[in-house]
Amino acid sequence: MANLFEAKKLSAFYGATQVLFDIDFDIEAGKITTILGANGAGKTTTLRALCQIVRTTGSMTLNAGAGEVQLVGMSTDAIVRMGVAHVPDGRGTFTALSVEDNLKLGAYVRTDKAEVARDIDKAYARFPQLAERRNQQAGTLSGGEQQMLAISRALMLRPKLLLLDEPSFGLAPMIVAEIFRIMRSINAEDGVSMLLVEQNASLALNLAHHAYLLETGTVALSGPAEQIKNDESVRRAYLGY
């Protein structure tokens, strides 16, 4: 299948500090791609570069059906309008707003009101915990519920590409398992392509189709997830057996 997204010689900077060094990576349409790596390898920065929140050089093209579009130099809100939804690290929910308002904001750029209402019901069906708390302030939710809300909010965009930054972070194993099960179904049933950043390598490799390994801002290894999982050095350094 064709690539939804291609990055070529992508570099990213915080002020004068360079964090990504000429990396190349692709996201295949309809598949889950994961980026693994240790702390400080540049995983989160890669997602931020994709949304143009950090200064970047190089090329990133998105082909969401209407031809190739260059993302480098675009504004963040324009990239969102192209169908890229981002679940940032720390979840990024609007803590003082209600659960329902958070979901509505996820569909801010959409104009099809009736469909938005249907998608809100769909989100509640997917995560019944959120339905019970629809009028509650998002800040009062537990960590797991906030992650569910963050993912639901991103899905409200009906994204072509969903960016997920460490959805397992700080959550109990049972909740992580539930969230990953739902992510798999979102990919399999709704065909949403995903770029998943994770520290939990075994979890990510079990879910993803394709994997990249980042080491200090460069791609150290890439290939099908099955193959990376069985790579001797990855197993020792990241999977721990």
Next chain:
Amino acid sequence: MEALLYQVSSGLANGIIYGSVALALVMIYQATHHINFAQGEMATFSTFIAWALIQAGWSYWAAFFFTVAVSFAGGLLVQRIVLRPIEKAPVLTNVIVFIGLLLIFNALSGMLFDHTIKAFDSPFAKDAWFDTKYFSSHQVGSAGVLLVVLFALFAFFKYTSVGLAMRAAAQNPDSAKLVGIRVSWMLGLGWGLAAAIGAVAGMMVAPIVFLDPNMMAGILLYGFAGALLGGIDNPLGAVFGGLVVGVLENLLGAYVIGTELKLTVALVLIVGTLTLRPDGLFGKKVVTRV
């Protein structure tokens, strides 16, 4: 007893004006976390525009709504042109720019409309309101106008998607960008709304204090005291704070400290609130992680 009631009622009438100014301050604070020191002078300038239109033969309400619209556009433009380049600058830079704006608008009012004191007619009848001694028709009328503004704002923030987006952008600008909100434009919108509310306050106060370029200087201080007392992030609290300041100022002025020291009440309230209860009566406690 009657004198006391009279002091309370005229205090409430002043408080309505302070409440509207406080509301304008809160609008900008919610969007940008800055206090716009030029708010008063911008409102005065708007009032001069309304005055000029009425002099030119416009009817009061035509001039009123046109001025509100022009002020909205003006506030938006000030944010886009003057403040956008310094969005990421330290707070002191912003403060200096606000003071600069204050001087510019004050001088502009004087230059274009001169410094003589002008009468500004009220749209409401001159006599007392249904023969009550305590309220004039103008006072009741401006209270009505403020209520309409409050309800309109409440409905805007609660029921429109742009209002929701403004709240989101103020609260978490990074996440707001990630759902496709143009955060910088939301700040501009906040400035436009504040300028429009300021214009309403100016047009309501001008019939009482007369119109001159320094009309709002003291009123801004009272408004600021009201906003702080009610909680700088709470629109309803700001209006309530404005009313309290109006009544307190009048009662203390009449019975305790004399009219010369009235402005001191506002200053004491500002310092007192900031030291004893920085979040105000109805403000949210905000904890910032450093």
